[in-house]
Amino acid sequence: MTHIIFSDYRHPAAEQAYEIAWDFLSRTGAIRDEFEACVFLAQRITMMVEEGHANRIRMANRAISEYQHHVEEADEYIRSGGRRAGGH
Numbered sequence: 879m880t881h882i883i884f885s886d887y888r889h890p891a892a893e894q895a896y897e898i899a900w901d902f903l904s905r906t907g908a909i910r911d912e913f914e915a916c917v918f919l920a921q922r923i924t925m926m927v928e929e930g931h932a933n934r935i936r937m938a939n940r941a942i943s944e945y946q947h948h949v950e951e952a953d954e955y956i957r958s959g960g961r962r963a964g965g966h
Contacts, residue, residue: 903945908946
């Protein structure tokens, strides 16, 4: 598996949070598409930095949780034949 790097010059904890999240998701086999996972984690962690978050562990845990939820929603969408939950 190729390792995609993320860096946020504004906040070193963001890069550390990304590394923690990527490592965890990679070790658990949760990453299906590396590019998508990279973009997802980078966007979420960047948003957290912009919201004023600074704790790398909290940011990593939140990013992991949000990524896992994102994957579950995508799986449910596929299983439902392309219909959103609660939709028509």
